[in-house]
Amino acid sequence: MRLSPRLTQAFVVSLLGLATAVTLVILIFVIVFILRKGLPAIDMEFLFTKPQDMGRAGGILPTIVASVLLPLIAVAIAAPLGVSTAVYLTEYTRESRVTRLIRFGADCLAGIPSILFGLFGFIFFVTILQMGWSLLSGGLTLALMILPTIIRTTEEAIRAVPNSYREVSTSLGATRFRTTAKVVLPNALPGIVTGIMLGVGRSIGETAAVIFTAGSSLRMPSSIFDSARTMSVHFYILAREGLSSEKAYGTAAVLIISVLAVNMVAYGLMNRFIRKRS
Amino acid sequence: MTETKIDIRELNLWYGSFLALKNVNLSVPPRLITALIGPSGCGKSTLLRALNRMNDLIPGVRITGTVLLDGENIYGGALRVDRLRKRVGMVFQRPNPFPLSIFDNVVYGLKVAGVHNRGILRDTAEKCLRGAWLWDNVKDKLHHDALELPLDQQQRLCVARLLAVEPEVILMDEPCSALDPIATAKIEELMAVLKKDYTIVIVTHNMQQAARVSDFSGCMLLGEMIEFNDTQTMFTHPGDKRTEDYITGRYG
Numbered sequence: 190m191r192l193s194p195r196l197t198q199a200f201v202v203s204l205l206g207l208a209t210a211v212t213l214v215i216l217i218f219v220i221v222f223i224l225r226k227g228l229p230a231i232d233m234e235f236l237f238t239k240p241q242d243m244g245r246a247g248g249i250l251p252t253i254v255a256s257v258l259l260p261l262i263a264v265a266i267a268a269p270l271g272v273s274t275a276v277y278l279t280e281y282t283r284e285s286r287v288t289r290l291i292r293f294g295a296d297c298l299a300g301i302p303s304i305l306f307g308l309f310g311f312i313f314f315v316t317i318l319q320m321g322w323s324l325l326s327g328g329l330t331l332a333l334m335i336l337p338t339i340i341r342t343t344e345e346a347i348r349a350v351p352n353s354y355r356e357v358s359t360s361l362g363a364t365r366f367r368t369t370a371k372v373v374l375p376n377a378l379p380g381i382v383t384g385i386m387l388g389v390g391r392s393i394g395e396t397a398a399v400i401f402t403a404g405s406s407l408r409m410p411s412s413i414f415d416s417a418r419t420m421s422v423h424f425y426i427l428a429r430e431g432l433s434s435e436k437a438y439g440t441a442a443v444l445i446i447s448v449l450a451v452n453m454v455a456y457g458l459m460n461r462f463i464r465k466r467s
Numbered sequence: 468m469t470e471t472k473i474d475i476r477e478l479n480l481w482y483g484s485f486l487a488l489k490n491v492n493l494s495v496p497p498r499l500i501t502a503l504i505g506p507s508g509c510g511k512s513t514l515l516r517a518l519n520r521m522n523d524l525i526p527g528v529r530i531t532g533t534v535l536l537d538g539e540n541i542y543g544g545a546l547r548v549d550r551l552r553k554r555v556g557m558v559f560q561r562p563n564p565f566p567l568s569i570f571d572n573v574v575y576g577l578k579v580a581g582v583h584n585r586g587i588l589r590d591t592a593e594k595c596l597r598g599a600w601l602w603d604n605v606k607d608k609l610h611h612d613a614l615e616l617p618l619d620q621q622q623r624l625c626v627a628r629l630l631a632v633e634p635e636v637i638l639m640d641e642p643c644s645a646l647d648p649i650a651t652a653k654i655e656e657l658m659a660v661l662k663k664d665y666t667i668v669i670v671t672h673n674m675q676q677a678a679r680v681s682d683f684s685g686c687m688l689l690g691e692m693i694e695f696n697d698t699q700t701m702f703t704h705p706g707d708k709r710t711e712d713y714i715t716g717r718y719g
Contacts, residue, residue: 355524356559357565357625359521359524360519360521360559361575361576361579361628361632362552362576362579362580362632363576363579367579371575376566
């Protein structure tokens with residue numbers, strides 16, 4: 190039996206609509222669930238004081254500070270490295286066995302479970318390089334972890350810049366470097382920022398790689414050589430040790446709100462940038 | 468024809484193993500318009516792009532022979548490619564302004580050359596926009612997006628952008644093929660003015676256009692320059708049977 194084209198069409202459209210709805214509902218459900226359990230725990234004291242009694246009481250200020258610093262360190266290291274690598278691969282080399290190998294390596298790196306990065310960071314940065322549990326060790330480890338994402342998204346963004354822009358720029362006497370700096374990168378910027386934001390998002394939420402490298406000290410870090418506990422690690426420890434589910438959900442709510450805020454600010458900045466250029 | 472701006476001698480060009488230009492010889496006279504005509508795929512765009520080394524961007528291109536610009540071989544290694552391209556500029560088939568303001572488009576070449584003095588940039592922009600007959604259309608909206616302009620104004624903006632780097636030679640690769648007849652006429656008028664100061668080489672598919680605007684014409688077929696002559700002679704008394712077939716529309 191063959192269905193009429195109209196019926197098939199209606200069926201497919203409703204299926205696609207349903208899939209979208211399910212996605213949306215799951216997303217909203219997760220956010221609402223965490224906010225409902227967590228928001229009651231949040232007040233000024235929770236946000237702006239230090240934890241007490243292993244986190245059973247008091248606030249989470251040091252973990253908020255750590256959660257801000259760690260992704261910043263990671264991005265400060267990974268963004269210049271990743272963007273430069275992507276520029277080199279796309280603008281300065283022709284497709285060859287070596288470039289394919291580098292891309293393959295980056296893809297593999299992106300697929301490695303974060304706990305392995307944590308283990309590597311622990312052995313290499315914490316132990317061999319004797320950085321100890323510190324924001325620096327954690328930041329370096331996270332940088333390695335988000336590097337492949339930044340490389341690949343930047344590559345895609347650079348590739349999406351129309352070739353005619355490069356051609357015109359070249360025909361006006363611009364060197365390859367000038368063309369890249371003046372035409373290619375500005376036009377690829379929204380994509381590059383997206384890649385970096387993905388990296389930030391992943392760093393903020395990362396737990397396994399961080400707990401092994403930045404440690405879980407509850408004190409306020411005074412430099413990047415201090416150990417510190419991020420919100421996600423704090424949440425993990427509170428929940429895992431059964432210290433306080435109220436504080437755990439409070440932490441989770443702050444975490445989720447900050448991730449949303451970071452993304453909104455990033456999109457806002459990007460839109461303003463795009464409007465300013467045109 | 469006594470003077471020569473660009474002298475092409477025994478130029479061969481391969482894309483990989485495909486021979487796209489076969490032993491091409493051509494002398495381009497200064498401050499006149501030279502048209503390259505011929506059917507699709509005959510190599511005229513390739514030849515045009517060989518004159519400012521735009522083919523360098525394509526992988527697998529190999530070139531033998533010489534192209535002399537004012538007597539200096541552009542493939543000789545002594546002339547830096549970015550300097551060459553400032554002297555030999557190009558207008559492309561499709562208008563291709565950058566997604567920037569009109570003003571930023573015009574001064575792009577100056578900025579990459581390191582000029583940032585606002586007064587100089589402003590004066591150059593006005594001069595070049597006037598030179599491309601665009602000033603009156605855009606003088607009140609210099610900071611608007613260039614992509615909002617109609618196509619023929621976009622193409623004239625591309626000419627203005629090119630004039631800003633003060634080229635000696637302007638290469639035009641079917642500059643009117645994306646334009647309607649009225650817009651085409653405007654670009655052709657502009658070319659007639661520009662040739663007072665610039666040497667122009669134009670690739671065109673449009674026989675009438677070649678006949679209207681050019682002083683000399685070269686007809687190409689399958690990578691060979693089969694005939695080169697002053698335009699009037701070529702279109703009234705073609706010396707080669709194949710040229711005659713092409714311009715009378717028997718193939719192409």
